[in-house]
Amino acid sequence: MKKLLLLSGKGGTGKTTVSAALVRLSQARAIADCDVDAPNLHLVTEQNAGPERFDFFGGDKAEVDGQKCIGCGSCEAHCRFGAITVENGKASVNAYACEGCGVCAFLCPAVAITLAKDLAGKRELYTGGSVFSTATLKMGRGNSGKLVTEVKLAMLKAAPECSLAIIDGSPGIGCPVIASVSGMDLVLAVAEPSGSGINDLKRLVKTAETFQTTLAVCVNKYDVSPEHTAEIENFCRDQGIHFVGRIPFDPMAAKAANEGFSVVDVDCPAGRAVRGIYREVCKILELKQ
């Protein structure tokens, strides 16, 4: 099975729009949404049965037993994350700041602190038609990289014999992106033709290089700035990165998504452009179309 990951660096360039269209064109049987902070792929992928749900536990959180706490303040003094405050002689934990390192529990002379499991999100697996693995991180929680890895593994484990898996990634270059890149055959970056878009694409390329993944780039809404699009194409040529196509700005793209369709479900300029991108991606991955 070939694994294709969509990334973008900058947010809002059209990762999910392109992902949903590629899912439709390829009839991919294995799909995952790794943007666990802001998942959207479920809004445009058809599922004919409800998902199986699983709890996701991230890092542990410190808990203070108020009966045992003597208010000595040793925990507060040594917490590097500013997660503990002692007030009126009792320590309390800010669960959002706590990273679950266990230093406070180790130091507490009254043995008043324990570390407890923390529900940090939920993961869902649809197996009705194609396999679709997705998750939502709870507000303000960390460990998104761990959840991304679980989403990917769940997809791979449940996936039937098939030639292509499509994985929608998150914006940025940090923890969830790094977790999603491992094991991918191709990363398709959806770039935006703007100063910000180019800057972010370059940072993404640098990050992907660290992990030695094959990269391809397409530009979305290219006609908003043909000059920046040309700059992106030149950059790709200089770096030896596959450039696989340009998608025009097309009001049908948002309209289709709002109705729960993908952009290739309607005959429109953006849809036709994505078909061309799909052909190029298949060539790189040596897939039959």
Next chain:
Amino acid sequence: MKIGVLSGKGGAGKTFVAVNLAAAAGHAAYIDCDVEEPNGRLFWKPENVNSTPVNTLLPEFDAAKCSGCKKCVQFCRFHALLYIKEKPMVFSEVCHSCGGCLMVCPQGAIREVPKQIGVLEEGRHGDVKLITGVLNPGEASGIPVIRHALKQAEGLTVIDCPPGSACSVMECVMDADYCVLVAEPTAFGFHNFQMVHELAALLQKPCGVVINKQTEPYTPLEDYCREKGLPVLDRIAYDPALGKLLADNEIAAEMLPGYRERFAAIWEKIGGRL
């Protein structure tokens, strides 16, 4: 007064709104906390930028003192330490710099050394003080960079947040006095907007909404704002000319007529005195 600008979905217009709010305020601080993709500086084009490294601490072992008891390995809940071939090893990407391994080592064989994970850039654009946190590519967590950047808040401060609604966003708005939620009137935009509103509500922050790139009103978003009593601070229509200006990294409040007044009006609605 500190204003957090957030959106959930990427590309909704956080940086556009944050930069223009600061520009309209004139005398203000702008802090770019989207440390994975900091783009505010492309618009501000600050001169005489002063960069300072942002470091975290990593454990370092004195092999001569280490007795191989592995207490540190057992203590580390992030699995950042391994004992291989009679030697302790650090996996820096997963170390949280909690300092626990030093505390548990009975031999005093561990000390901490700084490791650079990013930089903090400080510059000016007229009367706007600009702070940009930049994470080095390949580093997993930008939180230490965000914490350094937020320490520079001063007077009227606009915080440009990362997308999403995870720990890094929480960190950015923890101390904010007001949250400006930038919403894209689409199904994707609305779904992520609800998530980020949930986060702001959880922290009991007063919120207002800027609807950006509107072609036509998106009814579910309008209904949601009404039901939750969320004030709509502004509706900015999709405008190719504005899109082009932003693609070229220009500041609308300085280049397009009416935008300075428009963003000043937002300040008025949220109670910031200019």
